[in-house]
Amino acid sequence: MNWTDQELIEGCKRKSAKYEEVFYKKYYGYVMGISLSYSKDKALADEITNDSFMKFFGSIKKFEDFQSVKAWLRRITVNTAIDYFRKQKKFQNQTDVSEETGIFHEVNALQDLAFQDIVNLINLLQDDHKMVFNLYEIEGYSHKEVGEKLGLTESSSRVYLARAKSQLRQLVSLHLKEYEGR
Structure with a gap:
């Protein structure tokens, strides 16, 4: 069945597993693509993707009709990737790094x-x-x-x-x- 995003969102707001599954399948590639751009490892990208969907479904009641589904998913995914990054690598004793100078030659290739x-x-x-x-x-x-x-x-x-x-x-x-x- 081909549901619109609005129909899928409404079904997800009702906590319908069927609608959540269709929504997940529809946007899995999109979210995974974002996740992969923030991780070197497919397993970590899978975790980020799944956590992003969990956060999305957990906060679906806050979603407004005028919002873009993709923009909202992207923001959730990027923030989830940042959370994973923070967990993996703490910027311990971060000091101010002085500005590097130098002229870089663009590679127009x-x-x-x-x-x-x-x-x-x-x-x-x-x-x-x-x-x-x-x-x-x-x-x-x-x-x-x-x-x-x-x-x-x-x-x-x-x-x-x-x-x-x-x-x-x-x-x-x-x-x-x-x-x-x-």
Whole structure:
């Protein structure tokens, strides 16, 4: 049966297992995609995905008709990933990292990379750098918001992003050299 999002939400608000199952199946790929972008490991992405759905179903009564289902699911999933990140890695004795300076040369070769290649390269980043990169570049949070979410200073968020971008440039360059050598 093809139910609209509104019908699915109403069924989920009534705690109907049938509606919850259809909703889960409909949005599983979407939520898993977000989860995978915040974890290097499929098992962890599964945990984030399942916890995100549990949080969604647990808070479904608060969902308003005017809200976007995907936007709400995305916010829940990103926040769940952040919670897992905090549990896994504590920023102990975090000191203010001074701003790195230097001119970075852009690698204008991204059009030569497939989407999966880019995802694989991002997954090679250090966990804290990857988290800052995703929150800032993909989710659109400000450095202040990233810092608040991760327990960093604003300047540390900037430095982590700069380091992530620098490392990505190096990885892209190495990937392209490897690709050309084939």
